[in-house]
Amino acid sequence: MDSSPPDLLGEFAADRLLLGRSSTVRRVTDVLRDRIAAGALRSGTRLSEEALGGALGVSRNTLREAFRVLAHERLVVHEMNRGVFVRSLGPADVADIYLTRRALETEGVRSATGSGRLAPVAEAVAAGESAARDGDWSAVADADLRFHRAVGALTGSERIDAYLAGLLAELRLAFAVMSDPRALHEPFLRRNRQIADLLAADRSRDAEAELVRYLDDARELIVARMRQDAQ
Amino acid sequence: MDSSPPDLLGEFAADRLLLGRSSTVRRVTDVLRDRIAAGALRSGTRLSEEALGGALGVSRNTLREAFRVLAHERLVVHEMNRGVFVRSLGPADVADIYLTRRALETEGVRSATGSGRLAPVAEAVAAGESAARDGDWSAVADADLRFHRAVGALTGSERIDAYLAGLLAELRLAFAVMSDPRALHEPFLRRNRQIADLLAADRSRDAEAELVRYLDDARELIVARMRQDAQ
DNA sequence: CTTGTGGAATTGTTCAACAACCTTCTAGCC
DNA sequence: GGCTAGAAGGTTGTTGAACAATTCCACAAG
Structure with missing residues (x-):
C-alpha cells in the first residue's frame, strides 16, 4: 500500500x-x-x-x-x-419554513462573491429548464429544490446545508398534497435563472433582493393554495 | 364547559x-x-x-x-x-457553527425594526452584566448564550430558535474543555450591550455590522484558544 | 345529550438471546 | 526483535416475547 x-x-x-x-x-x-x-x-x-x-x-x-x-x-x-x-403542514409552518430559508439562502448569496463555486447552481437551473421543456413537473420540482440547496451551499457550511436539506424535505410534505404542480413551479423557473445570472455577474446585492422577493412570493402562493385546497 | x-x-x-x-x-x-x-x-x-x-x-x-x-x-x-x-469539536466545527450563527442571528437583527420584542434581549444583557459583577463566569456564559438566542428569536421563527438552541448547545462542548472562562466571555459583555443599544435605537443596520464583527472575533478567539489548549 | 364503563388494540419499556463486529492478546513465523 | 494470523472476550445490532399503562370505541345508564 x-x-x-x-x-x-x-x-x-x-x-x-x-x-x-x-x-x-x-x-x-x-x-x-x-x-x-x-x-x-x-x-x-x-x-x-x-x-x-x-x-x-x-x-x-x-x-x-x-x-x-x-x-x-x-x-x-x-x-x-x-x-x-x-406530519401535516399548516400555513404557519410554511411561513416559518420560508422565513428560515430566507435567513439561510440569503447568507449563501451574500457569501457567493468571487467564489468559483457557482457550477452546481447553474447546473440546477439548466436541469429545471430542461425538465420543463419535457413537461416533467416532478423533475422541475426536484431541480428547484436542488437549486436552492446549491445556493445555501455557497456558504460552505455543512450545518447550513443540512438545515436547508431538512427544510426542503419538510416542504415536500406541503407539495405532496397540492394539485397542479405546474402552476406551482413554472413561474419560478425564470426567477431561478435570473438569480443565477445575477450571481454569475457578481451582483450579489441584486441577487439577494431578488431572492427575498422570490421567497416572499412563493410563500404567498403556497399559503394561498393551501387555504384553497383545504376547503 | x-x-x-x-x-x-x-x-x-x-x-x-x-x-x-x-x-x-x-x-x-x-x-x-x-x-x-x-x-x-x-x-x-x-x-x-x-x-x-x-x-x-x-x-x-x-x-x-x-x-x-x-x-x-x-x-x-x-x-x-x-x-x-x-462529540469533540475541532476548529473546523467551531468555524462552521459561527458561520451558521451569523446567518441566523443577523436575520434576527434585520427583522427587529420596530418590533416591541426587545425585552428578552435587554434582560439577557442585564443578567450578564450582573453575573460579571458577582464574578460568576458560568452565569455570564449562560446569559451570553441567552442573549444570542434572544436575538435569533427576534425573527419570530420557531425553527430558527430551535436551530440556534442546538448550535449554542454544541458550542458548550467547546467551552467545557477550555480554561479561563473569564477571558472567554468578559470581552463580549460590552459588545452585547452595544448591540442591544443599537437595536433599541432602531439602528438595525449598525447592529448587524457590529454583530458580524462580534461573531468573527469570537470565532477567532475560540479557535486560537483551541489550538493553544490542544498542545 | 352527556356521563360512566368495559374491553380491545396500541404504545412504552424491559428482558433475554444471539449474530456480527471490534479490540486485544497470544503464538508463531521470518 | 518485529510482524502477521488467529483465537478469545467484550460490545453493539437486532430480534422476539412479555407485561403494564394508556388510548380508543362502543354501549349502557342517567
Missing part, C-alpha cells in the same frame, strides 16, 4: 463512508423518508409499529429508533401513547 | 403541553444533554450501553432511542459497531 500514489489513497478514504455497511435503522429511516417525500404516505397517516414493522420485516424496537430520527427531522409527529403520524 | 369564558379554555389548551407526562426516553435524553452541556461527560467519552443503562436504571433499547436523538443533535457521535461517544 505504501507504493500507491497519494491521490488514490485519498479517493479511497473518501469512499469509506459510502461502502460502510449501514445499519437496519439507517435503511429503515431512509426508506420512510423517501416514501414520505414521494407522497406515498399522506399527511396525517398513522404509522403503526406492528403493521409497519411487519411490512418492512423489522422489529418494533428498530422501528422506534427510526421514528425518533424522523421525528427530530419534523417529518413525523410523535404523540405520547398514541403513535407517530406523518 | 360551554359556560366557561373562551379565555380560560384557551389557557388550558396552552397548558396541555406542560402537563403531558414525559416518556422515559425523553427524560434520559434531557439528563444526558444536561450532563454533556455541564461538562460532566468529557468530549470523547464512550457512552457504554450496558454501563449507562445500568446507572440510569433503563434498558438498552430505551437508551438507544435517546442516543438517536442526541446523535441527530450532534452532541454525540454514533460509530457503527463501536458505540456512541461524546
Whole structure:
C-alpha cells in the first residue's frame, strides 16, 4: 500500500463512508423518508409499529429508533401513547419554513462573491429548464429544490446545508398534497435563472433582493393554495 | 364547559403541553444533554450501553432511542459497531457553527425594526452584566448564550430558535474543555450591550455590522484558544 | 345529550438471546 | 526483535416475547 500514489489513497478514504455497511435503522429511516417525500404516505397517516414493522420485516424496537430520527427531522409527529403520524403542514409552518430559508439562502448569496463555486447552481437551473421543456413537473420540482440547496451551499457550511436539506424535505410534505404542480413551479423557473445570472455577474446585492422577493412570493402562493385546497 | 369564558379554555389548551407526562426516553435524553452541556461527560467519552443503562436504571433499547436523538443533535457521535461517544469539536466545527450563527442571528437583527420584542434581549444583557459583577463566569456564559438566542428569536421563527438552541448547545462542548472562562466571555459583555443599544435605537443596520464583527472575533478567539489548549 | 364503563388494540419499556463486529492478546513465523 | 494470523472476550445490532399503562370505541345508564 505504501507504493500507491497519494491521490488514490485519498479517493479511497473518501469512499469509506459510502461502502460502510449501514445499519437496519439507517435503511429503515431512509426508506420512510423517501416514501414520505414521494407522497406515498399522506399527511396525517398513522404509522403503526406492528403493521409497519411487519411490512418492512423489522422489529418494533428498530422501528422506534427510526421514528425518533424522523421525528427530530419534523417529518413525523410523535404523540405520547398514541403513535407517530406523518406530519401535516399548516400555513404557519410554511411561513416559518420560508422565513428560515430566507435567513439561510440569503447568507449563501451574500457569501457567493468571487467564489468559483457557482457550477452546481447553474447546473440546477439548466436541469429545471430542461425538465420543463419535457413537461416533467416532478423533475422541475426536484431541480428547484436542488437549486436552492446549491445556493445555501455557497456558504460552505455543512450545518447550513443540512438545515436547508431538512427544510426542503419538510416542504415536500406541503407539495405532496397540492394539485397542479405546474402552476406551482413554472413561474419560478425564470426567477431561478435570473438569480443565477445575477450571481454569475457578481451582483450579489441584486441577487439577494431578488431572492427575498422570490421567497416572499412563493410563500404567498403556497399559503394561498393551501387555504384553497383545504376547503 | 360551554359556560366557561373562551379565555380560560384557551389557557388550558396552552397548558396541555406542560402537563403531558414525559416518556422515559425523553427524560434520559434531557439528563444526558444536561450532563454533556455541564461538562460532566468529557468530549470523547464512550457512552457504554450496558454501563449507562445500568446507572440510569433503563434498558438498552430505551437508551438507544435517546442516543438517536442526541446523535441527530450532534452532541454525540454514533460509530457503527463501536458505540456512541461524546462529540469533540475541532476548529473546523467551531468555524462552521459561527458561520451558521451569523446567518441566523443577523436575520434576527434585520427583522427587529420596530418590533416591541426587545425585552428578552435587554434582560439577557442585564443578567450578564450582573453575573460579571458577582464574578460568576458560568452565569455570564449562560446569559451570553441567552442573549444570542434572544436575538435569533427576534425573527419570530420557531425553527430558527430551535436551530440556534442546538448550535449554542454544541458550542458548550467547546467551552467545557477550555480554561479561563473569564477571558472567554468578559470581552463580549460590552459588545452585547452595544448591540442591544443599537437595536433599541432602531439602528438595525449598525447592529448587524457590529454583530458580524462580534461573531468573527469570537470565532477567532475560540479557535486560537483551541489550538493553544490542544498542545 | 352527556356521563360512566368495559374491553380491545396500541404504545412504552424491559428482558433475554444471539449474530456480527471490534479490540486485544497470544503464538508463531521470518 | 518485529510482524502477521488467529483465537478469545467484550460490545453493539437486532430480534422476539412479555407485561403494564394508556388510548380508543362502543354501549349502557342517567
